[in-house]
Amino acid sequence: MTEKAANPKIEDVFNEVLTGDVLKNALDFMEFLSANEIMQIGQYEMQYKDECVCYIDTKSECHSWIVWAAGDYSNEYEDFQIDERTKEIAWAHANKCGHCEGTDCKPGRTKTIFGKEFTNICNGADECVDLYFYNPDAEALDGLKKLVALRKNIIANRAE
Numbered sequence: 001m002t003e004k005a006a007n008p009k010i011e012d013v014f015n016e017v018l019t020g021d022v023l024k025n026a027l028d029f030m031e032f033l034s035a036n037e038i039m040q041i042g043q044y045e046m047q048y049k050d051e052c053v054c055y056i057d058t059k060s061e062c063h064s065w066i067v068w069a070a071g072d073y074s075n076e077y078e079d080f081q082i083d084e085r086t087k088e089i090a091w092a093h094a095n096k097c098g099h100c101e102g103t104d105c106k107p108g109r110t111k112t113i114f115g116k117e118f119t120n121i122c123n124g125a126d127e128c129v130d131l132y133f134y135n136p137d138a139e140a141l142d143g144l145k146k147l148v149a150l151r152k153n154i155i156a157n158r159a160e
Helices: 010-017 020-035 084-092 138-159
Strands: 039-041 045-048 051-059 064-069 109-113 116-121 131-134
Touching (some): 010 051, 020 138, 045 138, 084 138, 131 138
Antiparallel strands (some): 051 064, 064 131, 109 116
16 A cells, blocks of 8 residues: 655745745745744645644646635734735735636625625635735735734634
8 A cells, every 4th residue: 555645845836836036925925934833734724723824825837826815804803903004905815706617606705804895705715715815926925924923813812
């Protein structure tokens, strides 16, 4: 009986698939996750204290990477302030329904993200994956890091 191959480290996949600033940003994000004790579980999921923080995937044919930020961003949190620019970044990365072929999740649902209502948000993914970052540039990455830090803070406070 042969053993199932272990899932590759996302950083290794990045080094095979990405180049230039796209690679630099992806590796920077992975360093941020590691410094915050957020670890890869399985092929795509990143967890903190056994709870999902985000999902990461790559598209080798497009030399790209994608992050779906997990969590509830419908409200603001008193113990973790999110600045207006980060809210704008979150709004710009609302996970719009793509009318995927072969699924019955259409149409998208209505969702509130930091006080702003969006229609047609992806209904096929996990209920709590409302933000989608495709090849985030440095500014989007900065906002994404703040959103991940918020998610980590929520998990840490719930676990105590």
